Amino acid sequence: MPVIERHAAPLRQQVLLLLRDEILEGRRAPGERLRENDLCAAYGVSRTVIREVLRQLESESLISVIPGRGPIVxxxxxxxxxxLYEVRAALEGLAAALFARRASAADCARLIDHHAAMTAEYLHGTLASREESKSEFYRILLAGADNDVLSDELSGVHTRIGLFRRYAFLDDDRVAQSFEELTAIVQATAVDRDPVAARATSEHHIELAGRLAVLEYERRVTPEGGLVHLDEVAV
Incomplete structure (x- = not known):
């Protein structure tokens, strides 16, 4: 059973973080029903807390509520x-272009240094270290882009992509290719300071990632290799 601290953060926030992580880490599969009674028992909290958490996750598009069936992943x-990847490519392309134009020398140094550290954390790391290393790359990129609206919009896209993003970190060949693409982004943004090349390299990276995401999601979500549709989810 997950450990809920009664005197730490509010119960709702703790349960929200735990359930969100379970969904994003694949411990709750797409299409899995989220029964209130089961969740109350699992987390040791009231139905009121669970309902608030489910409403928040629905607003983040991590769960869907099916009439007559209730919430599912x-x-x-x-x-x-x-x-999602079309939008992500456009937003991250803009972020890279803004970084190339606006980032300080310190921002550029941070991106270059982090990219160098990714050799161990990303290329030769664990699934968890790969995810964290890639997330930190984008945190640095967005900080240098200095556009809060853009950061907020990308945060929502990244949350939804989290449903299947982890699949990309399981394939060593794709990770190696991804690292080469990130190298090109760093060169364009932090070294050459070329907004046009920065946008192009970033969009190219996301376009390739999107193709893989579709293939991996289709292959892994159902044994038959086809996507589950909401009207096919079992009660």
Missing amino acids: AVLTKREIES
Whole structure:
């Protein structure tokens, strides 16, 4: 049973973080039903807390509420995944271009240094270290881009992509290719300070990641290799 601290953060926030992590880490599979009674028992909290948490996760598009069935872990269609990556490519391309134009010398040094550290943490690391290393890369990039609206919009996209993003970190060949693409982004943004090249290299990276995301999600979500649709989810 997850450990809930009664005197730390509010119960709702603790349960929200735990359940969100379970979904994003794949411990709760796409299409899995989220029964209130089971969740109350698992976390040792009231229905009121669970309902508040489920409403928040629904607002983040991590769960869907199916009439007559209740909440389930969100299941995405191929088109939804493609759409997410189209938006992600546009936003991250903009972030890279803004970084190239606005970032300070210290921001550039941070990105270059972190990229160098990624050789161990990303190329030869664990699933967890790869995820954290990539997330830190984007935190530095967005800090240098200095656009809070852009950061907020990307945060929502990254949350939804978290439903299947981890699959990309399981394939060593894709991780190696991804590292080369990140190298090109660092060169364009922090070394050459070229906004046009920065946007192009970032968009290229996300376009390739999007193709893999569709293939991996299709292959892993169902044994047959096809995406589960909401109207096919078992009661």
